């Protein structure tokens with residue numbers, strides 16, 4: 001069963017990793033997909049090629065989500081090409097691991113701008129378009145298990161992930177009257193570029209793996225189903241919710 005037939009889906013940071021998996025998943029479920037990317041044009045082009053190979057239409061648009069102007073441009077280009085926005089997936093994010101006591105101001109500010117400000121202005125631009133269209137929509141934010149737990153080298157990052165989930169709770173209220181649902185997915189540890197240096201530490205990787213009841217670290221396509229579900233009418237009465245996708249890591253205290 002195709003869950004997003006006829007929909008136009010926008011995904012940020014989709015040249016690789018979880019964003020790419022969400023974009024491909026949406027296409028597999030019958031959507032046309034517009035992806036934002038910042039630097040990796042080859043990755044973006046190959047994601048669009050994969051979307052087209054699935055029989056759907058695709059478009060890639062360059063833009064740094066930290067710049068609020070990117071949000072309006074992304075939505076405008078999507079509407080130019082496909083006429084509407086039905087689903088928006090806020091995925092772009094960075095996590096430059098660093099200790100707390102000597103956190104460089106630039107690292108802190110860049111992480112806030114990409115992960116939090118970027119999410120805010122992107123969600124706002126997508127929501128304005130959905131309100132204008134008048135037939136509702138779905139917004140899914142890629143938050144994190146890190147919205148619920150801390151990280152010694154992530155003191156600048158975990159507040160952005162809690163912030164993104166909190167944004168979905170508030171926009172669920174602000175946008176409910178327009179039929180726009182807003183939810184978060186909370187991935188656990190998923191093997192992508194964002195953590196490949198961190199997980200090169202064999203001891204740490206081993207510890208993470210052992211903490212996961214399902215016995216393995218996540219892959220980007222583990223997020224495909226949960227994101228498509230929240231974007232689809234199967235979740236038509238779900239808003240303001242958060243779905244942990246972590247192989248059971250969070251609940252595994254002892």
Ligand SMILES: NC(=O)C1=CN([C@@H]2O[C@H](COP(=O)(O)OP(=O)(O)OC[C@H]3O[C@@H](n4cnc5c(N)ncnc54)[C@H](O)[C@@H]3O)[C@@H](O)[C@H]2O)C=CC1
Nearest residue numbers: 013017018038064065091092093144187189190192193194
């Ligand atoms: N990999 C993991 O274990 C987890 C990842 N997440 C979140 O998932 C999201 C995706 O990350 P991953 O796929 O894991 O890593 P990734 O590094 O493969 O993907 C991040 C994407 O965001 C893009 N991006 C970064 N800065 C950008 C900017 N300024 N403007 C536009 N695009 C930008 C990158 O180009 C890349 O495509 C992030 O928000 C991350 O916080 C959440 C929980 C766990």
Ligand SMILES: C[C@H](O)[C@@H]1OC(=O)[C@H](O)[C@@H]1O
Nearest residue numbers: 095144145146188194195
């Ligand atoms: C980048 C980290 O490996 C990853 O990001 C998250 O949000 C997870 O909690 C992991 O710490």
